Amino acid sequence: MKNDLAESEKYNESLESFLSSYDVGAKLRRLRLRKKIGLVDLGKHTGLSASLLSKLENGKAVPTLSTLARIAMVFDVGIEYFFDSQRSRRMFVITRARERLRFPDRADNPVPAYFFEVLAFGAKEKRLSAYLAEFPPHKEEELRDHFHEGWELVHVLSGSLAIRFESEEHLLESGDSVYFDALEPHAYRGDSDPPAQAIVVTTRPQM
Structure with missing residues (x-):
């Protein structure tokens, strides 16, 4: 039982470390502010609480894939938006x-x-x-x-x-x-x- 709990805590720490490397919370906040929508209004659109959204933006909660999918649908972006590194994100795109x-x-x-x-x-x-x-x-x-x-x-x-x-x-x-x-x-x-x-x-x- 203790081993299972330790493994679970270790997994959560690894997941938090992985997500923090992509600045998911910062990307969510940037997207929300760009669209000029408050946490309460975003919560109404996504079915998520404003408090949870605030925790996600501040890195105090780990988002599930389902949570990110809901947010991505509201903002009309692909879920990959949250996992693009800053180096790979380009606003200058050439199509041959x-x-x-x-x-x-x-x-x-x-x-x-x-x-x-x-x-x-x-x-x-x-x-x-x-x-x-x-x-x-x-x-x-x-x-x-x-x-x-x-x-x-x-x-x-x-x-x-x-x-x-x-x-x-x-x-x-x-x-x-x-x-x-x-x-x-x-x-x-x-x-x-x-x-x-x-x-x-x-x-x-x-x-």
Whole structure:
């Protein structure tokens, strides 16, 4: 019994030492302050008590994987955020053209309305998402509206692109841009051959 207790205490000490090397508490506090949210409000979002969150920030409590997962989900970051060393965390990320992957708008769509490539897939703590998109020509009746939280900016690089916003269609030519509330129903339609190309930037909603 005493041996088991000693082993348990030794394990906890090792775990605390391991976590302290990653400054998990400091990263949590930095993330919370950056989002301008108090301990009580964060507790409401995560289901954790403000006192526990305070202890985590001050290194007086050891977080479980489940606890970190809850916090990561609220702040929309990967759980790896808490385990990146300061040396490996970079806010300057280059994505080479050869590294980009091309995806259709929906995996189940036999005739995609557009294709997109993520321009900064390696960046962490992204406050926005940017894509290089290609829009093959389509008829208006083939469009399907979608919406999501945040704001959206579309800048046409080449070709013609029709954007339907709140049931009204607008035609954008090369060099044109549009900025709108993405929570409203909208859809894209390529209106040129070769396909239109555009940079699409979406922001994450503020908590």
